[in-house]
Amino acid sequence: MNPFETCRSTRNRISVLLTLDDGPGKDFFRKTDFLHRRGLFAVFFCVGQLLEQKPDAGLHALRRGFHLANHSWSHRRFSDLSRRQQHEEILRTDRLIDDLYHSAGISRPGRYFRFPFLDRGDAEDAAMTRGLLVETGHSPLTGSEGPDCGFTFDTRDYWYPAKSQKLKRFFFEQALWRRMRRHLKTARREERAEVFVMHDAWGSHPLFDKTIQFLQKQQIVFLTAATLDRIPVPC
Numbered sequence: 001m002n003p004f005e006t007c008r009s010t011r012n013r014i015s016v017l018l019t020l021d022d023g024p025g026k027d028f029f030r031k032t033d034f035l036h037r038r039g040l041f042a043v044f045f046c047v048g049q050l051l052e053q054k055p056d057a058g059l060h061a062l063r064r065g066f067h068l069a070n071h072s073w074s075h076r077r078f079s080d081l082s083r084r085q086q087h088e089e090i091l092r093t094d095r096l097i098d099d100l101y102h103s104a105g106i107s108r109p110g111r112y113f114r115f116p117f118l119d120r121g122d123a124e125d126a127a128m129t130r131g132l133l134v135e136t137g138h139s140p141l142t143g144s145e146g147p148d149c150g151f152t153f154d155t156r157d158y159w160y161p162a163k164s165q166k167l168k169r170f171f172f173e174q175a176l177w178r179r180m181r182r183h184l185k186t187a188r189r190e191e192r193a194e195v196f197v198m199h200d201a202w203g204s205h206p207l208f209d210k211t212i213q214f215l216q217k218q219q220i221v222f223l224t225a226a227t228l229d230r231i232p233v234p235c
C-alpha cells in the first residue's frame with residue numbers, strides 16, 4: 001500500500017495502538033473479551049511469572065488475535081538488578097511467550113519488550129540491554145525509538161480510586177477524559193501515531209471499559225495486527 005495514500009485517507013484521524021501492561025491479572029479474560037467483541041486489537045505486555053501461573057490467559061488472548069509481548073519476568077526496576085538478572089528477566093519471559101505461541105499453533109509475529117516503569121537501568125546497562133534486544137530480534141512499536149517499546153499516553157489507571165469512593169472515581173474519570181481530549185487534539189494536529197498504555201493488574205475494569213468506549217467515540221483509527229508497522233508520513 002502506498003503510505004502517502006494511507007496518510008491522505010486518514011488525515012485528521014489519528015492512528016492509535018492499544019497496549020495493556022502488567023497482566024495477566026484477574027480481569028484479563030474480561031478485558032480481552034471486551035476488546036474482542038468490539039473488534040479491537042491490542043498488544044499485551046505480560047509479566048512472565050504471572051503468565052507462567054496463567055498460561056490459559058495467554059492462550060485465550062492469542063486465539064483472539066492479540067499479541068503477547070514481554071514486560072520482564074518479575075516487574076522489578078532494572079536499576080535494582082544486576083546485568084545478568086536484567087537479561088534473564090527478558091530471556092526467560094521471551095522463552096515462555098515462544099512456548100505459548102507454539103502451543104497455540106500461531107507463529108510469533110514479532111518480539112516486543114517494554115521495561116517495567118520504563119526503567120532502563122544505568123547508561124551502561126541500558127546500552128547492553130539494547131544490544132541484547134537487537135540481537136534477539138526485538139523491535140519497537142509505532143512511535144518508539146530503539147528496540148524497546150514506549151508509549152505516548154498513559155491513562156494512569158493504577159491511580160483509579162477504590163470502588164467505595166464513588167465521587168473520587170467520578171472526578172478521576174472526568175479529568176482523564178479532559179486529558180485524553182487535549183492529547184488527541186495535539187496528536188491530530190501533528191499527525192502522529194499514538195501508543196496508549198493501560199494496565200491489567202489493578203482491578204480497574206470499569207475504567208477500562210469506559211476508556212475504550214470514550215476512545216471509540218473519537219476520530220480514531222485503531223491499529224490492528226496488520227497495520228502495526230504503519231508509520232505516519234508527512235503529507
Ligand SMILES: [Zn+2]
Pocket residue numbers: 021022071075115116117
Ligand atoms: Zn508495568
